Amino acid sequence: MGHCVTTKAGRITGEGMTREHLEQIRDDAEIRMRELRDLGLCIDMSRGIPAREQLRLSDALLDDALIDPPISADDVDCRNYGGQQGILDARRLLSPLLGVPEAQVIVHGNSSLALMYECIALAWRKGVPGGTAPWSAGEHGATFICVVPGYDRHFAMCEDFGIRMIRVDMLNDGPDVDAVRRLVATDPSIKGMWCVPKYSNPTGTVYSDEVVKELATMPTLAPDFRLFWDNAYAVHPLADVDESLANLYEACVGAGTTDRALIFTSTSKMTHPGSGVAAIGASEANIRWWLDAAGLRSVGPDKLNQLRQARFLRSPSGVKALMEQHRLLLKPKFDLVSHVFERHFATSGLARWTSPKGGYFVSLEVVPGTAAKTVALAQSLGVKFATAGSCFPYRDDPDDVHLRIAPSYPAIEDLALALETIAVCTLKSAADELLRQARR
Ligand SMILES: Cc1ncc(COP(=O)(O)O)c(C=O)c1O
Structure with missing residues (x-):
């Protein structure tokens, strides 16, 4: 390595x-x-x-013509309530970035960080599919693996919930997976791991195919372990050629660990931060889990903004x-x-x-x-x-x-x-x- x-x-x-x-x-x-x-x-x-x-590159978003007519590709009137999972236009746009089928994508709100927070809050209160108890009630407490140096807001979130943090070094090709493998195989309190797999914040590291595969396949003592795959910089190259990142979801499906992947992204650093759209891609069970809880707190997301973003960005080649x-x-x-x-x-x-x-x-x-x-x-x-x-x-x-x-x-x-x-x-x-x- x-x-x-x-x-x-x-x-x-x-x-x-x-x-x-x-x-x-x-x-x-x-x-x-x-x-x-x-x-x-x-x-x-x-x-x-x-x-x-x-x-300024995205100032056309300020033009209301982008939401006329306000009807999505799946015939949802975006002015109205409902559509908790997000409109098809937006899910279709973000599905290739997440590497998950569009039926298993949720587009909701403007901030992927907020979606991560909600996943942790939900796991903390209710547990996750495949788990036997809420994370807060775990016999051994709850622990996250934190790759260092890493993203300060991830760590602040753990601190807020009282989730213990264990450091693992960032190497040139991603986290030190030998250390990760040993930890998750022996510590049942390890429920999650923060990963910024592409152009990582702050080291710029891109996880190698081997690292992605290892994270998907490694046995974990906790049956309710989740990889928080924060792909905030999925389409943000500085060099002429964009680096490739292996598809975590497919690797998890292949390894029989389908529920392990919670994959996040947003258009924050593509269009206007704070007025973009955020998304989660995950297994069917995880998507159901999130949507069931989301219905309690909101009657649906801002679909007009989803339509605006999808029509502005158009397609993967538009992005x-x-x-x-x-x-x-x-x-x-x-x-x-x-x-x-x-x-x-x-x-x-x-x-x-x-x-x-x-x-x-x-x-x-x-x-x-x-x-x-x-x-x-x-x-x-x-x-x-x-x-x-x-x-x-x-x-x-x-x-x-x-x-x-x-x-x-x-x-x-x-x-x-x-x-x-x-x-x-x-x-x-x-x-x-x-x-x-x-x-x-
Ligand atoms: C790694 C990482 N994740 C998430 C975010 C914030 O994303 P969002 O605007 O979608 O909440 C940032 C912003 O700097 C980031 O660096």
Whole structure:
């Protein structure tokens, strides 16, 4: 299997650097920090959200002509109540992204994260198909496997429910499946695992076919184990060629673990976040389970928005064409990250970073014990980055090494300054820390 994105063994140590060299790096960084402070910057790099010019790509959605006539392909009057599973037009559009037949797709609401939350809440209160008790009543409590570094909102959700989190390292080809296999085979409290299988947040990793197969086939002690397959970046390449991801649902069907897969996606980062549509694809039993509960809380989703989104995006090739326009706007920003980091770190090797082929994030690895300090320094210069540790359960990055860089939102001129800020702050804290260690 591949190497860990930030292996403990391979941490950055600055080995071989002389005291004079480190002092020079520190002094140069301090000079540049003073200049950056004088610019009075105010840049927010804390979340990976689309920039305004990306939002404009979908502004035709603001035109009501898209919902005229308001009747779906399955003859539903979208102005009226009902249609809990979502209209056929939207299910048909999203079924290839989920890799699940359209009859087993639910389109509901604007947020896939909300659908994940509802699945956990339902499992917590009622249990899931194949289980014998609600997750909250499990004899051994409930535990999720969390791949690290990972998506902070997944971990916050577990924390909110009191679900214990076990970390597993992200390797180059996906989670460390040897560790996952051992854990799920021996711990009956493990009910779920968070996976962002394509262009993962924040490492950009794409799960290999072998990893997908292993996750689908591995025996689990808990009969009610679920993979929360958050395919938020299913169609979000940065490179010329979109990476392929094996179909989890088919792998589960083949392995006789059909109910294991809960697959999520949304059009949030295709059209307008907050006004897109979200979907779940899963087994017939899981779909029935979700729909039975959904009927208690709502008389049906916003089908006019589903119609609007489906008519705007049209087809898988329509989605692809739109995502190519996003790619052309995002690519120069990610290229700038590589360029600035290369310029600042190539000689000293005092930081490492990922070069994702898709998605919204770059992971930056710094000298152990300096990530939080680096973010605080950047903030003091007017540039806000994600809180150090936020990509780990309980916000605890044990070695304090990981930073999440989200280059999508700022204008390119601001981005250049923000990246330079984080680079010089990284060098300043690295040099301080290594000089401190040398003095001991
Ligand atoms: C991995 C991942 N999942 C889900 C979301 C949010 O998706 P939605 O807008 O559909 O709730 C994000 C947004 O950043 C994300 O990075």
